[in-house]
Amino acid sequence: MNRRNFLVTSACVIGGAHSFSTPVMAASSTSGENFEVVRSKKQWQVKLSDFEYQVMREEKTERAGSSPLLNEKREGTYLCKGCDLPLYPSNTKYESGTGWPSFYDSLPNAVGTKEDNGFFMKRTEVHCRRCGSHLGHIFDDGPKPTGLRHCLNGISLVFKPV
Secondary structure (H helix, E strand, C coil): CCHHHHHHHHHHHHHCCCCCCCCCCCCCECCCCCCCCCCCHHHHHHHCCHHHHHHHHHCCCCCCCCCHHHHCCCCEEEEECCCCCEEEEHHHEECCCCCCCEECCCCCCCEEEEEECHHHCCEEEEEECCCCCEEEEEECCCCCCCCCEEEECHHHEEEEEC
16 A cells, blocks of 8 residues: 555545545535425435435545446446436546546536535535535546546446446
């Protein structure tokens, strides 16, 4: 295990954080936004498993390395599990070494962001712009051309191959 993976895993165990990087806002903040797809708590709980609900609606984090989508290499599109909105094209996915599916960019008008000051650090939370489901966080340590790392919970996504 290299130092970065050790630090990322330690942060996850201590506080659910994806990285120690300082985030950069990738889009305008959507805190308090009214979403196109609106469901009651009960409707979300019927649609999602208990853990999916915790991650997507209560902003919990899945354990590093636990998502089958981490090793998905086929061409296709990653959709929001909450509303089926296409979010990320497979050609922006890359191996970040963090244990979560990572992308350097989303599809246009697919995600929203808000400031997340939990766990004694400032981060940028990323969510589906249509239903508000929590996807993960965005950090400024990604590859070119954006320099961003959308570090996502695979449990919030559905992969649709071409």
